[in-house]
Amino acid sequence: MIYQVYPRSFADHDGDGVGDLPGITSRLPYLAELGVDAIWISPFYLSPMADAGYDVADYRDIDPVFGTLDDADSLIATAHDLGLRVLVDLVPNHTSDEHAWFEQALAAAPGSPERERFVFRDGRGDGSEPPNNWKSVFGGIAWTRVTEADGEPGQWYLHLFDTKQPDLNWHNPEVVEEFHDILRFWLDRGVDGFRVDVAHSLVKDPELPDWEQRAVMAGADDEPLVHGDLGPMWDQDGVHEVYRGWRRVLDSYNPEGDPARDRILCAEAWLPTQERTMAYVREDEMHQAFNFHYLQAAWRATDQRRIIETSLVAAEEVGAPTTWVLSNHDVVRHASRMGLPVGSPRPNGIGVDDPQPNAVLGLRRARAATAMMLALPGSAYLYNGEELGLPDHTALPDGVRQDPAFHRTQGEETGRDGCRVPMPWVADQPSFGFGTGADTEPWLPQPLLYGPLSVDRQEGVAGSTLELYRTLLRLRREHDLGVGGLEWVTDLGGMPLPAEVVAFTNARADGPAVTVVTNLGDEPVMVPQDRDVLVCSGFLHTGADGQRLLQRDTTVWLA
Structure with a gap:
């Protein structure tokens, strides 16, 4: 975790x-x-x-x-x-463009070892067009032209992100x-x-x-x-x-x-x-x-x-x-x-x-x-x-x-x-x-x-999201779920589960299984009375016949 x-x-x-x-x-x-x-x-x-x-x-x-x-x-x-x-x-x-290497590259001449640490290229045509048409992840073109030591417009450097983030040359x-x-x-x-x-x-x-x-x-x-x-x-x-x-x-x-x-x-x-x-x-x-x-x-x-x-x-x-x-x-x-x-x-x-x-x-x-x-x-x-x-x-x-x-x-x-x-x-x-x-x-x-x-x-409030996370993490550790094995579950208590339900067990070979049921459908899912509820992301409702019901958009862990 x-x-x-x-x-x-x-x-x-x-x-x-x-x-x-x-x-x-x-x-x-x-x-x-x-x-x-x-x-x-x-x-x-x-x-x-x-x-x-x-x-x-x-x-x-x-x-x-x-x-x-x-x-x-x-x-x-x-x-x-x-x-x-x-x-x-x-x-x-x-x-950053304020990294010492890049500052050295700007001060150096085209083709120098300092520029070879980054992706510098001459522009197209008379040099005034970017070396290619790549666009930045953050919008705009992915190239910026530099001013050379003599004050003239010079080469371009690549930045897939912001202008202030020059790409390194990993072939170097x-x-x-x-x-x-x-x-x-x-x-x-x-x-x-x-x-x-x-x-x-x-x-x-x-x-x-x-x-x-x-x-x-x-x-x-x-x-x-x-x-x-x-x-x-x-x-x-x-x-x-x-x-x-x-x-x-x-x-x-x-x-x-x-x-x-x-x-x-x-x-x-x-x-x-x-x-x-x-x-x-x-x-x-x-x-x-x-x-x-x-x-x-x-x-x-x-x-x-x-x-x-x-x-x-x-x-x-x-x-x-x-x-x-x-x-x-x-x-x-x-x-x-x-x-x-x-x-x-x-x-x-x-x-x-x-x-x-x-x-x-x-x-x-x-x-x-x-x-x-x-x-x-x-x-x-x-x-x-x-x-x-x-x-x-x-x-x-x-x-x-x-x-x-x-x-x-x-x-x-x-x-x-x-x-x-x-x-x-x-x-x-x-x-x-x-x-x-x-x-x-x-x-x-x-x-x-x-x-x-x-x-x-x-903190300390039953049902709060913070206490839900603390409970989930404690149970995950206690049951070694991180190193368990997953098997899909298609029925619960002998009753077939609807297609809108995701259910599985997670267990180590030498430990008890935890059954996890998430209801993503409109119809409630009955939770067997003989299963212990370890934790629930919401609340289990009680039906008219006393059965526990898992409502939509709710997950329960069962022992």
């Missing part, structure tokens, strides 16, 4: 309105009590923050807004004392070795692994051929991702050799091969098929890859059964555990997403003028989906605040938005700010206890509805 901490939005210790490493450290006991095994921390490196820290100026230092290297060491040590492992985010596709051995050294730097400080940003990029087709589509990264509703043709900037075969090298570095920190001492790699790779995703977790590459196919699956029984089955089969073929995830810092929170009509395209953010989710329905479905997910064998990732049932902030004013996707598309894409709003901890404190500054506003405004969802309003 791995919990994603988005540092800007988790806890603000110094009262400047932005979360920081001491703030995370102060809340680690909360995470230990929640019942997770590890935390993954989004980037905290030195950065001009053009993309919330995913534009790194120095991979070996902490941005002052988050703290210091000493603060990072303290966080890691405290987490380990509490039995929590620590994964840090690594951003290898691009640096110097880049390869630099990242091996960055891995060692953080491993020597005690981190337990890395989440790898945009892991399916890095290597580009060296010919840089034209590509008519936009360079999509995160969304199966985009045509290239649906049809499996991502273009020459994604999922090139050469990227796998990069990760074989990384795996050798990590394995060198565990020469005895003790599983308890493994340092791990997890890939963020939005790919069209399970098979392409699983290629990243072959025996000599990464350990895990996010299961975005599961995140994207519609809330229909047929879709849920299919994605669970295909995920388990694909992972088994490469001998890796599958992963399960419903929310993260790049997608609309599932408590909001699941309040939209079933089968709706997944939006990149929700604005005040967009169709609004049904908040009650969304939370009900989100609780049921989480209860089903946490009963599945494999690893699962949680996103900070989902244990409180937080929705997206769907009414953020345009003037406070910071996502470059919003600005580079002139607002055509709402962007990811709505899922990154700071955590509420104490309902009757300024910023709901997120920060210590009484007069300091958080970096993104919180909606008023976050107050009743604050940690202090849910």
Whole structure:
């Protein structure tokens, strides 16, 4: 069980309105009590923050807004004392344009070793046109022209994301070795692994051929991702050799091969098929890859059964555990997403003028989906605040938005700010206890509805989403569900289950089975009286004959 901490939005210790490493450290006991095994921390490196820290100026230092290297060491040590492992985010596709290497490249001449660390090319024709027609993930063209030392317009550099995020040249051995050294730097400080940003990029087709589509990264509703043709900037075969090298570095920190001492790699790779995703977790590459196919699956029984089955089969073929995830810092929170009509395209953010989710329905479905997910064998990732049932902030004013996707598309894409709003901890404190500054506003405004969802309003409250998560995680651990085996269930108590119900058992070979039933249909499902209810995402209703009934959009675990 791995919990994603988005540092800007988790806890603000110094009262400047932005979360920081001491703030995370102060809340680690909360995470230990929640019942997770590890935390993954989004980037905290030195950065001009053009993309919330995913534009790194120095991979070996902490941005002052988050703290210091000493603060990072303290966080890691405290987490380990509490039995929590620590994964840090690594951003290898691009640096910041304020990274020393890129500044050296701008000062150097075309064809120089400094420019070979990045993707610089001469323009077409007289040099005034970009080298090819690639488009940025964040909108606009994927090339920016530089001014040379003599003051004349010169070469162009590639940036699949923002202008301030120049892509590295992974055909250059110097880049390869630099990242091996960055891995060692953080491993020597005690981190337990890395989440790898945009892991399916890095290597580009060296010919840089034209590509008519936009360079999509995160969304199966985009045509290239649906049809499996991502273009020459994604999922090139050469990227796998990069990760074989990384795996050798990590394995060198565990020469005895003790599983308890493994340092791990997890890939963020939005790919069209399970098979392409699983290629990243072959025996000599990464350990895990996010299961975005599961995140994207519609809330229909047929879709849920299919994605669970295909995920388990694909992972088994490469001998890796599958992963399960419903929310993260790049997608609309599932408590909001699941309040939209079933089968709706997944939006990149929700604005005040967009169709609004049904908040009650969304939370009900989100609780049921989480209860089903946490009963599945494999690893699962949680996103900070989902244990409180937080929705997206769907009414953020345009003037406070910071996502470059919003600005580079002139607002055509709402962007990811709505899922990154700071955590509420104490309902009757300024910023709901997120920060210590009484007069300091958080970096993104919180909606008023976050107050009743604050940690202090849910702790110890039977039926609250926070207590549901704590119960699910405790039972998952007690029953070893993460390392169990799944078998589908078609009848319950001798009664055939409707097609709109997803039901399975999860058990270790030497342990008792847990039966999990999720009702996605209109008709209630009878729960046998001789089965003990371990946990339910909602409430079991009692029929006229005294029978327990599982209503729509509800999950129950039975012993």
